[in-house]
Amino acid sequence: xxxxxxxxxxxxxxxxxxxxxxxxxxxxxxxxxxxxxxxxxxxxxxxx
Amino acid sequence: xxxxxxxxxxxxxxxxxxxxxxxxxxxxxxxxxxxxxxxxxxxxxxxxxxxxxxxxxxxxxxxxxxxxxxxxxxxxxxxxxxxxxxxxxxxxxxxxxxxxxxxxxxxxxxxxxxxxxxxxxxxxxxxxxxxxxxxxxxxxxxxxxxxxxxxxxxxxxxxxxxxxxxxxxxxxxxxxxxxxxxxxxxxxxxxxxxxxxxxxxxxxxxxxxxxxxxxxxxxxxxxxxxxxxxxxxxxxxxxxxxxxxxxxxxxxxxxxxxxxxxxxxxxxxxxxxxxxxxxxxxxxxxxxxxxxxxxxxxxxxxxxxxxxxxxxxxxxxxxxxxxxxxxxxxxxxxxxxxxxxxxxxxxxxxxxxxxxxxxxxxxxxxxxxxxxxxxxxxxxxxxxxxxxxxxxxxxxxxxxxxxxxxxxxxxxxxxxxxxxxxxxxxxxxxxxxxxxxxxxxxxxxxxxxxxxxxxxxxxxxxxxxxxxxxxxxxxxxxxxxxxxxxxxxxxxxxxxxxxxxxxxxxxxxxxxxxxxxxxxxxxxxxxxxxxxxxxxxxxxxxxxxxxxxxxxxxxxxxxxxxxxxxxxxxxxxxxxxxxxxxxxxxxxxxxxxxxxxxxxxxxxxxxxxxxxxxxxxxxxxxxxxxxxxxxxxxxxxxxxxxxxxxxxxxxxxxxxxxxxxxxxxxxxxxxxxxxxxxxxxxxxxxxxxxxxxxxxxxxxxxxxxxxxxxxxxxxxxxxxxxxxxxxxxxxxxxxxxxxxxxxxxxxxxxxxxxxxxxxxxxxxxxxxxxxxxxxxxxxxxxxxxxxxxxxxx
Numbered sequence: 056x057x058x059x060x061x062x063x064x065x066x067x068x069x070x071x072x073x074x075x076x077x078x079x080x081x082x083x084x085x086x087x088x089x090x091x092x093x094x095x096x097x098x099x100x101x102x103x
Numbered sequence: 104x105x106x107x108x109x110x111x112x113x114x115x116x117x118x119x120x121x122x123x124x125x126x127x128x129x130x131x132x133x134x135x136x137x138x139x140x141x142x143x144x145x146x147x148x149x150x151x152x153x154x155x156x157x158x159x160x161x162x163x164x165x166x167x168x169x170x171x172x173x174x175x176x177x178x179x180x181x182x183x184x185x186x187x188x189x190x191x192x193x194x195x196x197x198x199x200x201x202x203x204x205x206x207x208x209x210x211x212x213x214x215x216x217x218x219x220x221x222x223x224x225x226x227x228x229x230x231x232x233x234x235x236x237x238x239x240x241x242x243x244x245x246x247x248x249x250x251x252x253x254x255x256x257x258x259x260x261x262x263x264x265x266x267x268x269x270x271x272x273x274x275x276x277x278x279x280x281x282x283x284x285x286x287x288x289x290x291x292x293x294x295x296x297x298x299x300x301x302x303x304x305x306x307x308x309x310x311x312x313x314x315x316x317x318x319x320x321x322x323x324x325x326x327x328x329x330x331x332x333x334x335x336x337x338x339x340x341x342x343x344x345x346x347x348x349x350x351x352x353x354x355x356x357x358x359x360x361x362x363x364x365x366x367x368x369x370x371x372x373x374x375x376x377x378x379x380x381x382x383x384x385x386x387x388x389x390x391x392x393x394x395x396x397x398x399x400x401x402x403x404x405x406x407x408x409x410x411x412x413x414x415x416x417x418x419x420x421x422x423x424x425x426x427x428x429x430x431x432x433x434x435x436x437x438x439x440x441x442x443x444x445x446x447x448x449x450x451x452x453x454x455x456x457x458x459x460x461x462x463x464x465x466x467x468x469x470x471x472x473x474x475x476x477x478x479x480x481x482x483x484x485x486x487x488x489x490x491x492x493x494x495x496x497x498x499x500x501x502x503x504x505x506x507x508x509x510x511x512x513x514x515x516x517x518x519x520x521x522x523x524x525x526x527x528x529x530x531x532x533x534x535x536x537x538x539x540x541x542x543x544x545x546x547x548x549x550x551x552x553x554x555x556x557x558x559x560x561x562x563x564x565x566x567x568x569x570x571x572x573x574x575x576x577x578x579x580x581x582x583x584x585x586x587x588x589x590x591x592x593x594x595x596x597x598x599x600x601x602x603x604x605x606x607x608x609x610x611x612x613x614x615x616x617x618x619x620x621x622x623x624x625x626x627x628x629x630x631x632x633x634x635x636x637x638x639x640x641x642x643x644x645x646x647x648x649x650x651x652x653x654x655x656x657x658x659x660x661x662x663x664x665x666x667x668x669x670x671x672x673x674x675x676x677x678x679x680x681x682x683x684x685x686x687x688x689x690x691x692x693x694x695x696x697x698x699x700x701x702x703x704x705x706x707x708x709x710x711x712x713x714x715x716x717x718x719x720x721x722x723x724x725x726x727x728x729x730x731x732x733x734x735x736x737x738x739x740x741x742x743x744x745x746x747x748x749x750x751x752x753x754x755x756x757x758x759x760x761x762x763x764x765x766x767x768x769x770x771x772x773x774x775x776x777x778x779x780x781x782x783x784x785x786x787x788x789x790x791x792x793x794x795x796x797x798x799x800x801x802x803x804x805x806x807x808x809x810x811x812x813x814x815x816x817x818x819x820x821x822x823x824x825x826x827x828x829x830x831x832x833x834x835x836x837x838x839x840x841x842x843x844x845x846x847x848x849x850x851x852x853x854x855x856x857x858x859x860x861x862x863x864x865x866x867x868x869x870x871x872x873x874x875x876x877x878x879x880x881x882x883x884x885x886x887x888x889x890x891x892x893x894x895x896x
Contacts, residue, residue: 070282077278077282094205095208
């Protein structure tokens with residue numbers, strides 16, 4: 056049954072990874088503005 | 104060509120073009136400014152700007168004063184604007200009030216094409232902000248600001264806006280709580296599924312301790328704001344809404360840890376962490392809803408004020424009115440008798456006697472010399488003065504002035520339901536919870552703690568505290584779209600109680616224009632323009648109309664001016680004594696011609712006599728047919744047009760030839776009788792009555808006549824919406840009360856379960872946000888429904 060302990064450790068690590076990803080996304084400002092990207096996606100990049 | 108058949112619209116801003124339209128290629132422009140912006144965009148092949156939203160541009164008819172932003176070259180002054188600055192890279196963030204559509208975002212994010220040296224620009228549309236990174240060696244801050252202004256996106260540098268709340272720390276707390284809650288729930292599964300903890304001893308033990316360690320960040324990091332707020336409240340001997348929450352969390356945590364240590368059971372870690380998680384979600388949603396609301400209030404056009412702009416101070420052409428937010432440093436404005444100084448200004452000419460009582464509460468009147476500064480918020484008493492704007496307008500300051508007026512008077516603030524709830528409800532809640540704890544403790548200690556926390560959590564009144572401001576703020580926003588501007592959200596509650604209406608006539612029921620007939624006119628050409636100049640000093644509707652009738656008003660030198668309320672204007676000019684005013688005052692007796700008249704006398708000799716035939720507003724039939732409140736009319740005018748008025752008012756409720764003091768007394772009597780009268784009148788001349796009334800509604804044509812005494816500013820052409828406005832406010836209050844009752848019943852129902860120990864704290868934590876969301880929805884939907892019903896939407 057020791058495999059359960061390893062699995063628990065793995066699942067915790069995985070979840071921790073998601074938590075870190077979330078904190079990183081907050082820190083890099085991805086959640087600061089939730090409405091401008093909705094407009095931005097409508098712009099064409101033709102001339103760039 | 105079909106183009107000539109339709110009205111010519113400016114390709115840039117979409118305004119109707121005057122005859123002097125400018126043609127370039129196939130496009131027409133209303134002014135030089137719009138053309139210039141188009142050319143800048145064309146040179147940089149950014150014309151897609153016009154394809155995204157038709158006529159996206161901003162009207163550019165007022166050229167930017169050169170050197171307005173010269174101060175940005177001074178490092179000391181520009182330093183605070185930088186968010187960060189190094190040799191090759193600097194970052195600034197501007198608030199751009201004019202930003203309004205997808206084209207704006209598109210153009211502002213392509214700033215690097217227009218201005219070499221700009222590295223990147225990012226727009227936050229909700230906040231109307233743009234963050235710009237640029238290379239300070241290639242482009243200066245001044246060039247940047249001037250370029251933005253040239254495009255019509257002038258940043259509000261002076262706005263001094265408070266830094267908007269940052270959600271990042273709340274989101275981090277939320278993320279941590281979510282992570283821990285999810286994992287704790289997994290480790291609690293054996294218990295949920297009824298596994299006997301004793302049979303797999305090692306697992307149960309490990310899971311418990313994992314839960315303990317996972318709950319630590321929840322309690323000490325995620326739940327920290329609740330403890331901090333509760334502690335702050337306690338320090339001021341005040342039980343705030345965070346207190347029961349903090350108490351509940353602390354109890355759950357201590358109890359759970361004890362359970363694990365002494366092998367009593369598995370603890371409540373799942374409930375605890377889920378509770379904190381849901382509470383934080385609730386708080387986040389609440390903050391965002393609140394933020395977007397308060398943000399709308401910041402927007403400058405929200406405060407409806409206009410100023411009289413003088414194009415050329417010497418030639419004295421016709422003045423035009425512009426909105427306060429368009430007022431720029433260096434422009435010249437005219438402020439008439441009784442009007443408010445909108446911005447810090449330098450006195451160019453005129454005798455300035457400034458009453459600062461709105462600002463500092465002192466009634467002393469200050470004489471200002473020419474060339475000296477007059478501070479915004481003061482009120483001119485005496486003739487008209489000419490001012491040059493010295494500092495940008497601070498609308499928030501005037502808005503604050505409007506708001507704080509009430510407090511200064513010491514008028515008892517209407518206690519909102521939520522104010523009272525905050526205090527007593529919390530106290531009652533904590534007492535009930537303690538009683539539950541004490542009752543259950545000897546019977547079943549396990550149940551006791553769970554019941555105690557469940558009571559605290561399920562009945563938390565936090566939504567009640569924000570529901571009312573949220574609903575009223577929402578209503579206020581609807582009304583502003585219809586040209587009805589409220590002083591503050593509490594005004595909605597005040598308006599809901601109005602049970603009687605008092606009207607003024609001139610300028611309120613009548614339009615700003617009238618038919619004028621000359622009964623006698625011996626004025627020479629010079630005198631005619633002098634008289635026009637005298638009328639231009641006053642802000643009374645009759646004076647303003649007479650001035651328009653007589654033609655352009657010159658600037659008068661060396662005039663002594665007094666305006667006698669209810670009578671007219673008396674002035675000394677070049678040795679002559681002029682009287683302009685009512686027939687009764689000047690001739691001593693009124694000929695009973697049944698018309699309103701204006702007399703003009705020079706040194707006691709009648710020079711001119713005008714009959715004025717006021718035009719009633721068109722929508723008055725709609726206004727009065729839609730109304731069942733008792734109403735009366737108090738007019739300073741003579742009893743003219745009684746026939747028409749009797750259609751709308753009972754005969755004994757028509758009062759004529761009232762002085763401003765009479766109006767004030769009439770309202771005071773009504774209030775002493777216990778009614779809640781609403782006064783609808785002219786913002787300046789009825790200021791006393793507006794203040795005395797339960798609810799003062801100032802009717803204005805150009806929305807330039809501002810008095811801090813009123814509660815509501817209404818644009819003249821919207822006067823027929825008054826009954827709708829009152830009904831809407833009443834229905835808003837009903838909606839709020841309904842949502843209170845709903846939430847109270849909801850809370851009490853669940854509390855009965857909680858008290859009996861039949862409610863798990865986790866279920867309680869789920870029930871609480873449901874009640875919050877329901878209360879918010881009831882308010883939002885209810886108010887939207889009533890707005891639609893009254894056609895306010």
